[in-house]
Amino acid sequence: MDLEQFAALRTPEGWAALDAAARVAGGDPLTAAAALRSGGVPAGLAAAALTQAELRRRAAGKFGPAARGMFFTRAGLEQATRGVVARRRAERLRAAGVGALADLGCGLGADALAAARAGIRVYGVEADPLTAAMAAANAEAAGLADLFTVECGDATAFDVTRVDGVFCDPARRKAGTGRRIFDPNAYSPPWDFVTGLAERVPHTVVKVAPGLDHALIPAGAEAEWVSVDGDLVEAALWCGALEVSRRATLLREKEGPATGVEARAVQLTGSGDAEAPVGRPRRFLYDPDAAVVRAHLVAELAGDLDATLADPSIAYLYGDESRPTPFARCLEITDVLPFSLKRLRALLRERRVGRVEILKRGSALEPEKLRRDLKLAGDEAASLVLTRVAGAPTVLICRPLPA
Numbered sequence: 001m002d003l004e005q006f007a008a009l010r011t012p013e014g015w016a017a018l019d020a021a022a023r024v025a026g027g028d029p030l031t032a033a034a035a036l037r038s039g040g041v042p043a044g045l046a047a048a049a050l051t052q053a054e055l056r057r058r059a060a061g062k063f064g065p066a067a068r069g070m071f072f073t074r075a076g077l078e079q080a081t082r083g084v085v086a087r088r089r090a091e092r093l094r095a096a097g098v099g100a101l102a103d104l105g106c107g108l109g110a111d112a113l114a115a116a117r118a119g120i121r122v123y124g125v126e127a128d129p130l131t132a133a134m135a136a137a138n139a140e141a142a143g144l145a146d147l148f149t150v151e152c153g154d155a156t157a158f159d160v161t162r163v164d165g166v167f168c169d170p171a172r173r174k175a176g177t178g179r180r181i182f183d184p185n186a187y188s189p190p191w192d193f194v195t196g197l198a199e200r201v202p203h204t205v206v207k208v209a210p211g212l213d214h215a216l217i218p219a220g221a222e223a224e225w226v227s228v229d230g231d232l233v234e235a236a237l238w239c240g241a242l243e244v245s246r247r248a249t250l251l252r253e254k255e256g257p258a259t260g261v262e263a264r265a266v267q268l269t270g271s272g273d274a275e276a277p278v279g280r281p282r283r284f285l286y287d288p289d290a291a292v293v294r295a296h297l298v299a300e301l302a303g304d305l306d307a308t309l310a311d312p313s314i315a316y317l318y319g320d321e322s323r324p325t326p327f328a329r330c331l332e333i334t335d336v337l338p339f340s341l342k343r344l345r346a347l348l349r350e351r352r353v354g355r356v357e358i359l360k361r362g363s364a365l366e367p368e369k370l371r372r373d374l375k376l377a378g379d380e381a382a383s384l385v386l387t388r389v390a391g392a393p394t395v396l397i398c399r400p401l402p403a
Contacts, residue, residue: 001073003130005048009071010137017041017049022068025053063110069141071134076108081169081207082233084251085226086114088265089167089205089236094118096240098165098203104155104189105169109135109148111207115167116147124150125158127188155189166197169207184216191216198239206237210294214272222247223272225291229253232290246272248291250326266326268292274299279308279318281336281389285398286317286328287359301327310389314362322401331383331398339365339386339393345374347397352378357400360386363393 008014020039024032029050036046055077059067062082072080081089089111093101098120103112106124108131115122116139126132132152139148160166170187172180184191195218198204210225210232217223222238224247252264276299292301293315302308305325307317322330337343348356354376358367363386370386385396 001048001051001130003133005044006071006130006133008045009048009052013041014045014049017045018052021046021049021053022056025050026057066142070108070138071141072108073131073134076131076134079169079171080108080110081114082228083110083114084228084253085233086111087117088226088249088251090114090118090120093165093167093203093205094120096165096203100163101165101167102158102160102163102201103167104158104197105171106135106150107131107169109138109150111167111169112148112150113138113142113144116144117142120147120165122148123158123163124148125153125155126150127152127154156193160197160201163201165203165205166201167205167207168194168197170194172209195237202240204237204239206239208235208237210235210290214296223295224249225294226251227289227291230289232294235294244269244271246270246295246297248289248295248297248327250289250291268295268297268300268327270295270297270300272296275312276302276317277308278312279310281310281333281394281396282308282318282320283333284319284322284401285331285333285385285396286319286325287331287385288315288317288328292327301325310394311362311387311391314387316361316385316387330401331385332401333396333398334382335397336389337395337397339363339395341370341373344384344395348374348376348382349378351380351382353380353382354378355381357381357383358386359383362386362388 020036024035032050033046037043055072056067059072059077062080064083093115100121101115103122103124106112106126109124112122112124124135126135129152132150136150139145170189172187194206212235222242222244224238225235226233226249228251248268250266272295286305286307288298288301292298298315302317305317305319305323307319310318358370360367365386383398383400385398387394
């Protein structure tokens with residue numbers, strides 16, 4: 001889509017095409033296109049409307065019902081922050097006293113819209129003209145055009161003295177190809193500019209990939225990892241008046257108002273450099289949430305659960321009691337075996353296990369190949385954990401406990 005096609009979508013004829021596309025989208029695309037053209041919609045406008053209808057359908061998982069009135073590009077939707085994550089970040093910025101925020105590289109406006117809904121005045125800057133136009137249209141559709149305005153330009157040229165907070169989500173894919181960029185200084189804006197914002201603005205937040213190297217975290221910054229319903233979705237660096245070095249935030253989605261979905265949040269904090277004690281496997285195994293693991297907060301969780309590691313490099317925890325925690329899944333261990341395919345197969349056959357869940361950390365085995373090799377038969381179920389204990393390949397046979 002180009003700016004001319006986007007402008008056509010925002011005419012009365014374009015709105016009618018979008019409404020028609022929403023009714024026929026979701027099935028065979030050729031049939032849908034033919035239906036729109038037979039209704040008098042020009043081919044180019046029909047294609048643009050059907051593309052938006054499909055993107056809006058996909059976007060519902062991130063934005064909830066609000067997606068029905070928004071505009072998207074494929075790349076922009078893929079990179080947009082989930083609604084529940086953006087909302088929580090906006091609430092935290094507002095609680096910190098941020099009244100005016102610059103969103104440098106605002107994309108389609110996911111984070112900016114959440115901040116505006118929280119009552120923050122947002123100045124968006126976006127280098128791509130089409131994306132900037134869509135972000136402005138999204139602000140208008142949400143009734144937030146007075147709080148969120150967009151300019152098309154260079155994020156590095158924005159006068160940050162106008163604001164007391166900055167949010168930046170640097171592009172980590174190469175324009176035109178979509179290939180990931182692994183050198184932070186090749187980001188757009190570049191990493192040295194992004195991290196330098198913390199010296200110029202009281203509150204700076206930088207969205208980064210969950211696999212961020214801890215060595216890149218600026219001194220004095222808080223690094224936060226966020227998971228939604230168990231899926232690790234992003235990390236962010238917070239610079240300002242902070243109290244902790246590392247934070248793991250777990251969000252659980254639930255039904256919310258028309259603007260999207262709400263979330264229930266729990267958080268674990270710590271230094272990120274503590275070490276958990278090491279001991280033998282015990283009766284219960286805890287599998288920490290990925291946000292806890294990436295934030296290097298396994299030791300803090302071990303302290304809460306009175307648990308230990310069985311290998312200093314493997315993030316499974318073991319305890320004598322099953323303690324409720326939102327930060328880890330708990331399984332009861334029935335057997336601890338040195339890994340042997342023959343022995344494992346015989347034991348599962350003896351117990352008539354025909355269905356297995358396979359978890360692994362620290363094992364080179366491929367779960368699906370192992371599943372085939374086990375030649376399972378029976379009506380019982382079990383969980384298999386492939387790991388190491390004191391450096392030795394080990395399999396744990398477990399049964400899950402209720403959440």
